[in-house]
Amino acid sequence: MDGIRIGTAAGRPLRTRAAAAGAALLTVAAGLAVRSVVGGEFAARSGTALYTVLVYTLVVVAAPRARPVMVAGVALGVSWAVEFLQLSGVPAELSARSWPARMVLGSTFDPADLPWYAVGAALGWLAHVAVRAIGAPARDR
Incomplete structure (x- = not known):
């Protein structure tokens, strides 16, 4: 067979990408739900x-074979980079003109956000490691 067989090692990146894309949608839904139901400081953090x-x-979608610790590092680095970019004022200017820019870039630097990005990276890492352990054949555990 020339096609990708889903049950084989060759099919794992495809399954990983699909699972990560589903997790991305669930993450957006969770964020919107928390914001609409709870609000306040808890919703912000x-x-x-x-x-x-x-x-x-999204990093897992792009690089499905990447090790969880590397993905966590990239996700944390990107998040911190976006937060520090807010010191330049560019995200605030773009956010004033565009709802998607506001969602992706934010507008104002808040140093209190920095540890919460680390919490998110740790949560992503924990979930990724757990899913890999559950899905791994017994010989790979």
């Missing part, structure tokens, strides 16, 4: 962590 979880899932 959990939304910050979920931002990094979303970045984590």
